[in-house]
Amino acid sequence: MKVTSFFFTLSLGALAFAHGSLETHSNVMDLSSQPKWDRTIGKGIPALVEFYAPWCGHCKNLAPKWEQLADAFKHAQDKVIIAKVDADGEGKSLGQKFEVKGYPTLKWFDADGTLVGDYEGGREVEDMVQYITGKTGAKSNIKAPVSKVASLTVDNFHPIALDKTKNVLVTFTAPWCGHCKTLKPIYEKVAEYFKDEEDCILANMDADASHNKPIAMMYNVASYPTIKFFGKGGENKENPMTYTGGRSEQALVDFLNKKCGTQRAIGGRLNDLAGRLPSLDEIAQKFIDATTTLRTTLLEEATTLGNDAKGYIRVMEKIVKSNEYVTKELKRLESILAKGTLGPKKLDEIKTKFNILSAFVKKEAPEKLSRAEDEL
Numbered sequence: 001m002k003v004t005s006f007f008f009t010l011s012l013g014a015l016a017f018a019h020g021s022l023e024t025h026s027n028v029m030d031l032s033s034q035p036k037w038d039r040t041i042g043k044g045i046p047a048l049v050e051f052y053a054p055w056c057g058h059c060k061n062l063a064p065k066w067e068q069l070a071d072a073f074k075h076a077q078d079k080v081i082i083a084k085v086d087a088d089g090e091g092k093s094l095g096q097k098f099e100v101k102g103y104p105t106l107k108w109f110d111a112d113g114t115l116v117g118d119y120e121g122g123r124e125v126e127d128m129v130q131y132i133t134g135k136t137g138a139k140s141n142i143k144a145p146v147s148k149v150a151s152l153t154v155d156n157f158h159p160i161a162l163d164k165t166k167n168v169l170v171t172f173t174a175p176w177c178g179h180c181k182t183l184k185p186i187y188e189k190v191a192e193y194f195k196d197e198e199d200c201i202l203a204n205m206d207a208d209a210s211h212n213k214p215i216a217m218m219y220n221v222a223s224y225p226t227i228k229f230f231g232k233g234g235e236n237k238e239n240p241m242t243y244t245g246g247r248s249e250q251a252l253v254d255f256l257n258k259k260c261g262t263q264r265a266i267g268g269r270l271n272d273l274a275g276r277l278p279s280l281d282e283i284a285q286k287f288i289d290a291t292t293t294l295r296t297t298l299l300e301e302a303t304t305l306g307n308d309a310k311g312y313i314r315v316m317e318k319i320v321k322s323n324e325y326v327t328k329e330l331k332r333l334e335s336i337l338a339k340g341t342l343g344p345k346k347l348d349e350i351k352t353k354f355n356i357l358s359a360f361v362k363k364e365a366p367e368k369l370s371r372a373e374d375e376l
Helices: 002-018 034-040 057-074 092-097 126-134 157-161 176-191 208-216 234-238 248-260 278-288 292-303 307-321 324-339 344-358 367-374
Strands: 047-054 081-086 107-108 113-117 150-152 167-173 199-205 224-230
Touching: 034 047, 034 081, 034 092, 047 126, 047 224, 057 081, 057 126, 081 092, 081 150, 150 157, 150 292, 157 199, 167 248, 176 199, 176 248, 278 292, 278 307, 278 324, 307 324, 307 344, 324 344
Parallel strands: 047 081, 150 199, 167 199
Antiparallel strands: 047 107, 107 113, 167 224
C-alpha cells in the first residue's frame, strides 16, 4: 500500500506540474493584496510595477519577459523591486487608486512610494533593463545589447532629428504594434551597419506615448510604423520625406546609401563601390597596357581630379615600379578582409584600397565576351 500510495502521489505531482498548477519560484513580487503593498512600496526601495489582468492577452505576452526582468535584477533587490498587481482581481482597489485604465500598465514608484508616472518605453527586456539602470544605477546580470538607434522623446527630438548637419531616419512606432516589433530587429541591425557614418543617424520615437504625441501629430503620424527621412538642410527638416520602400535590411541599406551618400553593405562593411569613381576607373583601365609616355599623361590627368584620385595615383605609381603589384596586393588585402580581425575603420580603409586596386584588373571587352559565348 505504501508503494502504491507513493506512485499515486508522484503521478498526481507530475500531472499537476504538466498543467502548470504547481507554483515555481519567481523573483517577481506579487503585491496584489493591500497588506503586501503597504509592507513593500515606500520602504526605501524604488519599484517598477505591472498592473495586469489574468485574461489579458498582452499581459500573457509580457509575463515571461517580466520574469526575465526580475531575474536580471535578482542580485539587486535592495536597489529595485520588480512587482505585479492583479488589478482586475485582488488588487482592483490599487488599480483604481493609481488610475489604471488598461492592461498591462507599468508604473514607476520612487523609494518613498511616490508614483513618478507610467513607464512608456519599449517592452523588450533590454528596453526595461536600460530604463531601470538609468533610474537606479543598478546593473543587470544580463548583458543587454547597446542599441545604435537613437531614442527620441519630445525633449530631444529637435536637437537630434532637426539637426541640419545630419541625415536622420526616424521610425515612429507603438509598443503594442506587431509590424513595429517585426521591424525593430531589422532596424537595429541597419543602425549597427551605419554606426561609423557620423552624418547618418537612425532613430526611433514611441509615438503612442502621451508626452510624444504632439510630435507625432506635427508630422501627421496616423499609423505605425511611420518612417520619415529628415535630410540635411532646413527645407528637408521642415518637410521630411515619408519612406514607403521595403522594410528588409537591403531595402533600408540601399535607401540610406542613396540619401546619405554612403556605401555600406549588409553586415556593415563598405560595398564594392566604396572609393571608386567611373572617370578614374576609365583611366585605370587605360593605364594597364599603356606605354610609358601615355602613363605619364594619364597620371597627370588623374591629378586634376582632386583628392578622390589619390588612391588611384598611388596604385599607378606602384604599377610603374612593378607590373605584379596589383595581383600581389589584391591577394594580401583579400586575406586581411577575410580574417576581419582589425577594427571597423581599418577594415573600411583596406576595403577602399581593395576596391581601387580592382579597378586596375583588366576587363574583357564586351565584343570579346560575346564572341567567346558564340563559340560555346
